[in-house]
Amino acid sequence: MQKLQALIYASLIAAALLGPTVAWPPLPAEAASDRLVIYSGRKEKAIKPVADAFAKQTGITVDLKTGKTSGLANEIRMEKAHPRGDLFISTESGIMEMLVKEGLLEPYQSAATKAVPDDFKSATGAWTGISGRARVILYNKNLVPEKDAPRSVLELADPKWKGKLAIAGTRERTSLAWATTLVAVKGEAFTKEYMARLEANGLKVLTDNTEVWQGVGRGEFAIGLTNSPNYYLAKKMGLPVGVIYPDQEAGGLGTPINPNAAAVIKGAGTPEAARKFIDFLLSPEGQRILVGQDYEIPLIPEADPGEVLPVKSIKRPAVGAQRLAELEEPTLKLLTAINPNW
Amino acid sequence: MAQAGSIALAGRTPEPASGRLAQAGTVALLAGVGLLILPPLLYLASSAVQAGTLGALSIGSLAGLALTTLALAGLATVWAMALALPLAWLVVRTDMPFRNACRWLAVIPLAIPSYIGAMAYITFLGPVGSVNTWLSSLTGSHQQWLNIYGFWGGVFVLGLFTYPYIFLLVSAALEATNPSVEETARSLGESPLGVLRRVTLPMLRPSILAGGLLAFLYALSDFGSLSLLRVQVFTTAIYHQLNTRFDQAAAAMLSFVLVLITLAVLLSQRALMSRRSYVTITGTARVARPLPLGRWRWPAAALAGGILSLSVFIPVGVLLAQTGSLEQFTDVLREQWAFIRNSLALAGAAATLAMIIGFLIAFSAKRAKGPVGAAISGTIQIGYAIPGTVLGLSLILLYNTYLPWLYGTVGTLVLAYLIRFLTQSVQGIDAALAGINPHLEEAARSLAASPATVLRRILAPLVRPTLFAVWTLVFISAMKELDATLLLRPAGFDTLPVRVYIHTVEAEYAKAGALALLLIAFTALPWLVVTRLRGKKLV
Numbered sequence: 017m018q019k020l021q022a023l024i025y026a027s028l029i030a031a032a033l034l035g036p037t038v039a040w041p042p043l044p045a046e047a048a049s050d051r052l053v054i055y056s057g058r059k060e061k062a063i064k065p066v067a068d069a070f071a072k073q074t075g076i077t078v079d080l081k082t083g084k085t086s087g088l089a090n091e092i093r094m095e096k097a098h099p100r101g102d103l104f105i106s107t108e109s110g111i112m113e114m115l116v117k118e119g120l121l122e123p124y125q126s127a128a129t130k131a132v133p134d135d136f137k138s139a140t141g142a143w144t145g146i147s148g149r150a151r152v153i154l155y156n157k158n159l160v161p162e163k164d165a166p167r168s169v170l171e172l173a174d175p176k177w178k179g180k181l182a183i184a185g186t187r188e189r190t191s192l193a194w195a196t197t198l199v200a201v202k203g204e205a206f207t208k209e210y211m212a213r214l215e216a217n218g219l220k221v222l223t224d225n226t227e228v229w230q231g232v233g234r235g236e237f238a239i240g241l242t243n244s245p246n247y248y249l250a251k252k253m254g255l256p257v258g259v260i261y262p263d264q265e266a267g268g269l270g271t272p273i274n275p276n277a278a279a280v281i282k283g284a285g286t287p288e289a290a291r292k293f294i295d296f297l298l299s300p301e302g303q304r305i306l307v308g309q310d311y312e313i314p315l316i317p318e319a320d321p322g323e324v325l326p327v328k329s330i331k332r333p334a335v336g337a338q339r340l341a342e343l344e345e346p347t348l349k350l351l352t353a354i355n356p357n358w
Numbered sequence: 359m360a361q362a363g364s365i366a367l368a369g370r371t372p373e374p375a376s377g378r379l380a381q382a383g384t385v386a387l388l389a390g391v392g393l394l395i396l397p398p399l400l401y402l403a404s405s406a407v408q409a410g411t412l413g414a415l416s417i418g419s420l421a422g423l424a425l426t427t428l429a430l431a432g433l434a435t436v437w438a439m440a441l442a443l444p445l446a447w448l449v450v451r452t453d454m455p456f457r458n459a460c461r462w463l464a465v466i467p468l469a470i471p472s473y474i475g476a477m478a479y480i481t482f483l484g485p486v487g488s489v490n491t492w493l494s495s496l497t498g499s500h501q502q503w504l505n506i507y508g509f510w511g512g513v514f515v516l517g518l519f520t521y522p523y524i525f526l527l528v529s530a531a532l533e534a535t536n537p538s539v540e541e542t543a544r545s546l547g548e549s550p551l552g553v554l555r556r557v558t559l560p561m562l563r564p565s566i567l568a569g570g571l572l573a574f575l576y577a578l579s580d581f582g583s584l585s586l587l588r589v590q591v592f593t594t595a596i597y598h599q600l601n602t603r604f605d606q607a608a609a610a611m612l613s614f615v616l617v618l619i620t621l622a623v624l625l626s627q628r629a630l631m632s633r634r635s636y637v638t639i640t641g642t643a644r645v646a647r648p649l650p651l652g653r654w655r656w657p658a659a660a661l662a663g664g665i666l667s668l669s670v671f672i673p674v675g676v677l678l679a680q681t682g683s684l685e686q687f688t689d690v691l692r693e694q695w696a697f698i699r700n701s702l703a704l705a706g707a708a709a710t711l712a713m714i715i716g717f718l719i720a721f722s723a724k725r726a727k728g729p730v731g732a733a734i735s736g737t738i739q740i741g742y743a744i745p746g747t748v749l750g751l752s753l754i755l756l757y758n759t760y761l762p763w764l765y766g767t768v769g770t771l772v773l774a775y776l777i778r779f780l781t782q783s784v785q786g787i788d789a790a791l792a793g794i795n796p797h798l799e800e801a802a803r804s805l806a807a808s809p810a811t812v813l814r815r816i817l818a819p820l821v822r823p824t825l826f827a828v829w830t831l832v833f834i835s836a837m838k839e840l841d842a843t844l845l846l847r848p849a850g851f852d853t854l855p856v857r858v859y860i861h862t863v864e865a866e867y868a869k870a871g872a873l874a875l876l877l878i879a880f881t882a883l884p885w886l887v888v889t890r891l892r893g894k895k896l897v
Contacts (some may be wrong), residue, residue, distance in 0.1 A: 024891060053849040059864045079850030082860055086601035087747070091845055093604075094754040098762045101849070114604060186602050223585055226865055234486040249865060348603060356419070356590065 051077045052289040055092065055101040057085025058276055062310040063105060069305055070296045076289050085111055085189060092120055092281060102284035103293055105146070105276065108189035109136075110196070112143040112277050113341035122280040124291050128298040133327075135336060136275040136315045145275030146297045147312035149243040150330050151194045152271065153260040154229055154250070159238040160258075168263045169198075169241065169271075173213035180238035182220040182228050185358050186348060190225070190243055190274045193340060196347040197272040200335040204350065211354050221357040233257055243274070244324065248311035261330055270331035275315060384722045388734055391719065395741045395777055398752040399617065402744070406614035409607030420612075424619065427591040430512050430584075431577035437517030438573045439566070441665050442524035447554070450532040453648040454658045460666065461529070462882075462889040465830070467669040468522040469881035471838040471855060473582030474874045475519045477862070478673035479506050480586065481680070488676075512589040516577045518669045523576070524569030526831065527786055530823045531565035532558075534790065537647070550649060564631065568789040571627050572782060575742050578620060581841055592616045593745045600747060613748045620743035624736055674878070680871035690872040694857055701837055701854040702880060704768060708775035709833035715776070716783025716828060720791055721817070723784075738784050741777040746841025749774060753846060770846050775836040782835060783828040790824035791817070826892070830885045837881040854880070 056063045060082045067078040081088070085106045092104060092115065104121075106112055115121050116138060125141035136145030153172075155165045159180070166172055172181055186192040199207045220237065222228055229246035231237045233255030247259040263269035278297055280290040296302045303319045306312065313327050314320070321327070351358035448454045449461045467475070482488050483506040493503045505511070535558075543557045544550070559566075581593040592612060599609040651658055681687070691698075719738070723731035744752075753774055757765035764770060794817065802812050818825075840855040847856065854877040861870035 055849070060860050061864050061866070079848075081847070081849040083844050084601065086604075087844060090600060090604070090606075090751055091754060094751050095758050097759045098765075100758070100766050187598065192602070223588065224863075226863065230865075231486075236484075236486045253865075345603075357588075 050075065050286075050289070051079065052103065052286055052293060053079050053081065053101050054103045054105060054293070055081050055083070055088040055281075056105040057083065057088050057107045058105050059310055062306055062312070065309055066297060066302055066305045067293075069301065070293055073296070074289075074292060076286075076292070078293075086187075089115060093118065096120065096283075099281050099283035099285075101281050102286050103278060103290040104281055105278045106143075107274075107276050108193055109138075109143070109145070109275050109277050109337040110189060110193060110341050110344055112138065112279055113337055115279070116140070116142045117341075120282050122282045122284065122287060124280050124294060126291070126295055128295040131298065131316045131318070133315060133317070135332075135334060136273075137277075137337075138279075139336070139338065143277045143279035144294060144298070145315045146278050146294075147303075147307055148273040148275045148315050148327065149190065149245055149312060150261060150271055150273045150325070150332075151190070152242065152244045152247060153262050154232050154240045154242050154247055155258050155260070156232050156235050156238050157256040157258050159235060162258055165258060165260050166239070166262070167260060167265070168268065170210065170263075170269075172219075172239065172241075173210060173217060175217065177217060177239060179218040181214065181217060181240070182222055182231050182237040183241040184225045184228050185221045185223065186351060187223060188225050191241075192344060192348065192351075193274050194241070194272055195351060196340050196343045197333055197335055199343050199347045199350070200339055201269060201333045204346065207347070208350050208354075211351060215354050219355075221355055229257070230255075244313065245311035248323065261325065264331050268331065270333045272335075273313060273315075273327065273330060273332050275337075276312065384718075387715070387718055387722065391715070391734065391738065391780070394773060395737050395780075397756050398744060398749055398777065399737075399740060401752045401756060402610055402614050402617065402748070405607060405610035409611050420615065423590065423592055423595055423612075424615070426509070426589070427578060427616075428619065430509060430516070430589065430591060431574050433513045434516035434520065434577040435570050435574040437513060438521035438524055439570060441517065441521040441669070442528060442569065443566070445521075445662055445665055446525050446529040446532060447558070448658050448662055450529050451558075451649055452651050452658065453655065454651060454662065455655055456659055456662070460662045462886055463666050463670055464525050464662075465522045465885050466878070466882050467519045468526075468831070468834045469837070469878045469885075470519055470670075470673055471582070471840065471858075471874075471877070472516060472519045472576075472580055473586060473840065474677070474858065474877075475673050476515050476583035476586040478676040479511070479515055481676050482506075482672060483511075507588050509589055511587045512584050512591075515583050515587065516580060517573075519583075520573040520576045521665075521669070523572040523782075523831070524566065526827050527565040527569040527572075527789060527824075528562055530786075530827045531562055531789070533823055534820065535561050541647075564789045564792050567627055567631060568785045571623070571739075572742075572785065574623065575620065575739070575781075578616065578623075579743055579745050581745055581747065592619075593747075596745055597747060600751070606751075609748065613745060616745065617740055617743055620740055621736075624739050628732060628736075674875070677871045677875050677878075680867050681875060682868050682871075686868050686872040687876070690869060690876065694873065697852045697854055697857050698876065698880060700768075700851060701877070704771055704775070704853065705833045705836035705881075708772050708779065708836040709829045711772065712776055712780050712783040712832040713825060713829045716780060716832075717787050717821075717825065719780075719784050720787035721813075723788065735781075735784050735788060739781040742779065742781045744777070746778070746839065746843075747845065749777060750842035750845030753777075753842070766848050768848065768851060771843060774842045774846055775832075775839060778839065778842065779832045779835045782831045786824050786828040786831065787821060790821045794820055823892075826888050830888065833884055834881050837877065 054063070054067065060080065064080060067080055070076065071078045081101070085108060088104065089106065089111045092101060112121070121142040123141035129137060129141065129144045132145050136148065137143065153166060153169065166177070184191045195207065198210070222231065225242045225246055228240040228242045229250050232240040233250045233253065247257060250257040262271050278294050280287050284290055297306060298316065300319065303314050303316065307314050307319070308322055311324050313324050315327055317328055445460065445464055449457045449464065480487065483504050485505055490503050539561070540553050540557050543553045548556065579593060581597060584591050585594045585597065596609050596612045599605045599612060719734060723735050753770060754765070757770055798816055799812050802816055807815070838855055840859060843853055843856055844859065847853065854873060858870050858873045858877060861873060
């Protein structure tokens with residue numbers, strides 16, 4: 017018994033001390049010219065297949081760090097002294113503009129980036145849109161007959177939708193971009209009044225877009241404001257949802273398309289690999305993989321949109337990314353004054 | 359210095375060389391801990407002072423936040439105690455059926471990260487969750503019966519997944535306390551309830567307070583579950599400032615206020631503890647004769663079953679339903695084994711280091727009575743209160759700027775885990791040491807036993823159950839850590855919680871469910887092994 021006990025102790029101690037050492041996973045290689053580190057706020061599902069294809073084609077190892085766009089942006093800011101990432105992929109352009117202002121991005125322009133429409137890239141070449149998502153009205157078909165579905169976001173302030181609406185808070189950058197676009201197009205006073213009416217209409221401000229489309233899909237809410245790919249995701253899961261691209265009539269507001277964007281991080285260890293990756297993302301093969309994975313809208317007019325509506329068939333308000341970035345802070349103030357959950 | 363003091367007291371064994379060595383070791387240890395924890399704290403304080411303003415926040419909203427946060431953490435702790443104390447007592451001291459199974463099941467909720475628990479309960483008790491849907495179909499009305507969202511949902515979920523902190527420490531202490539004290543009280547005509555109230559509970563006070571403190575601090579610093587349950591507290595407000603407004607100054611200010619609140623909580627706990635002396639252990643680790651429950655055996659088992667249903671069976675059941683099929687597990691195991699290995703290696707390293715350092719610190723702090731000891735263990739406790747996101751960002755800045763060779767390696771993650779969780783080890787061992795009668799050591803010393811012998815022959819056996827408990831605690835916490843890991847992991851190095859997070863965000867729920875279950879299983883594994891061995895009296 018004593019011996020067995022001693023043996024067990026010895027093995028427990030050995031396991032505690034040596035276990036982590038033996039099981040220690042191989043560390044990612046140090047910065048080498050053939051290693052590209054991507055900080056990606058986009059879904060892994062969308063970026064990883066592109067990264068794999070890129071690695072296969074070029075022989076460059078790709079290490080992916082997937083997270084929230086905003087969290088990764090904060091990381092890039094903190095890492096300013098010794099940048100660790102080479103390429104940043106964000107889900108929205110306002111953050112890119114913020115990083116531009118702080119001098120954290122390295123401009124890059126090429127034949128490939130030239131093909132992207134001007135309102136989906138930085139004027140100085142600091143970042144480039146790689147795909148887009150339109151702001152849409154998602155509705156539950158069991159709760160709202162197709163013919164009654166609202167055609168304009170402005171209709172949502174109508175009392176008939178009271179208590180039936182949901183949107184993600186500004187933690188989802190696309191929600192903030194939507195509200196900021198409204199401020200840019202219709203002015204602050206109009207937006208303030210509109211948002212106050214939505215609030216009076218019981219608009220539920222949720223944590224993220226997933227909660228919105230799933231809530232609508234399950235019937236917790238009749239109507240949600242979210243991004244176009246979520247409609248396809250909900251449909252794929254067999255949820256009873258319909259979609260409206262709002263304000264498309266002649267003279268209407270249009271609905272914003274938010275670009276997912278890519279940029280080379282200033283001070284990157286392997287900027288050349290990062291540039292190659294941007295070109296690859298915009299190449300027909302890169303676009304096919306990227307867009308095919310997650311129902312995104314190709315921004316290059318020539319690219320094949322597959323299942324989704326092509327960019328040229330969606331009417332969008334013409335507001336530059338820089339203008340949006342300027343209006344972000346006042347918009348945020350306006351929203352949180354109405355409801356702190358924004 | 360304290361070492362030297364007690365050696366002089368013992369008189370016979372001066373051992374100047376080893377004494378000086380021990381002293382130097384203590385100083386080095388404390389300096390190391392200081393260098394680990396103080397920089398992020400000082401960085402926070404200085405950013406807060408530099409900011410000097412609350413940014414977009416008003417004093418009123420700050421007070422409101424503080425009130426909600428404290429009320430939530432307080433109520434969650436009370437709820438956790440209500441769950442943990444009866445369960446610990448039933449399992450250790452009575453002949454309740456299934457008590458051995460209950461004993462290790464009761465710790466499983468700790469292996470369920472609170473954000474996963476919250477997700478499971480949203481599926482179960484959300485506005486369109488299983489229960490509401492079922493009730494609606496039963497009654498035909500579309501009334502919303504139960505709603506997990508909001509303040510009370512936060513209290514409910516946090517209590518459910520933190521009560522094992524109290525359970526673990528209290529049951530270990532119950533085991534270590536000499537049952538003869540209670541037996542004497544019984545034989546003197548005290549009723550079982552009277553023994554519980556007048557003898558057992560007072561003896562357990564250090565453990566209850568230490569466990570309650572862990573639960574309370576967990577609730578203060580939790581972000582994941584509260585953000586899912588849509589409760590506005592400090593951590594969610596900090597996240598908002600950081601990730602929506604990119605206002606580092608306001609975030610630092612809020613974090614600093616949170617740290618101050620923690621400090622106040624720690625000071626009041628210390629005041630509570632110092633009022634009385636708790637030396638009760640006289641050195642037998644004899645197992646108490648279980649109290650026969652008689653006709654209360656099955657009602658007691660039902661109570662334990664109810665607690666375990668809420669905290670283990672329901673969330674695990676929801677995750678199983680979410681996963682759907684067995685192939686999901688094999689697929690995930692095959693695809694993601696590397697990430698599982700990452701998690702195990704990291705958490706194992708953090709737990710072992712925390713156990714060793716924790717023991718040494720608790721041991722030195724006990725000897726360095728007075729302000730020094732208090733300051734050290736207080737500093738370590740504050741590390742636990744820095745929200746993961748804030749800690750992650752400050753470590754990025756500090757390590758990347760001053761220790762660039764360290765940053766970007768897994769070493770940073772181990773250090774972050776130590777900053778966050780070292781206190782679990784120090785507190786647990788501290789509470790156990792507090793119960794050991796110093797006369798025992800003095801007696802051994804006077805019999806010419808060296809400090810090393812005292813440590814090995816007297817202290818180690820008495821705190822051994824606690825050492826197992828704290829290793830498990832830190833391992834579990836490190837396995838679950840998400841907020842700081844998301845930021846600090848090297849590119850390409852994901853852990854299990856990070857994978858669960860990614861798949862959840864990407865709406866791949868079957869995969870997320872399978873990974874969450876694997877996370878729970880691997881997190882609980884060491885606990886299972888140790889309890890089995892202990893059940894067989896092998897360790």
